Amino acid sequence: MELYLSSKKTYQETANALNMNNFSLIANWLRQFKEKGIDGLSRMKGRPPKMSKDKTNDLTKSDKAKIKELESQLLTLEIENAYLKELRKLRKQEEKQRMKLSRPSSLASEENSN
Incomplete structure (x- = not known):
């Protein structure tokens, strides 16, 4: 230009x-x-979209309530998932600690038997 x-x-x-x-x-x-x-x-190329991009205005009150409920459920499940992951990690650490503590005693008992 x-x-x-x-x-x-x-x-x-x-x-x-x-x-x-x-x-x-x-x-x-x-x-x-x-x-x-x-x-x-700066116009867009190609065929224009058939559906509008702003879909939030088309939602009814029941749709918005359902979305809010689903978002709440999602948050609850994410928190539960994080808790379970942390619990699993702690249990694995405890198991490793038990294994470390049980190994020296088993070796000591073997030495005493020889």
Whole structure:
């Protein structure tokens, strides 16, 4: 855009300077820029989505209540899961401690028997 606007070149010459095959793109971009400003140049490509992105406004009160309930259940389960993981870790540590304590006594008993 700047190159075309700052020079007195034609669309074709500007396209050649930018190694573009389609000079009509520059004309389209310039028209969109004049009509909508910089926002006119940043449109999305492809087919527009069929559903709106903002779905939270479409939710009913019962849907919102159900979501709140499910989020509460999720939090409870996450807390329970963290607790159980910590409990398992502590039990493994206790088991290792018992194994360490039981080994020296078994070795000592073997030495005494020889």
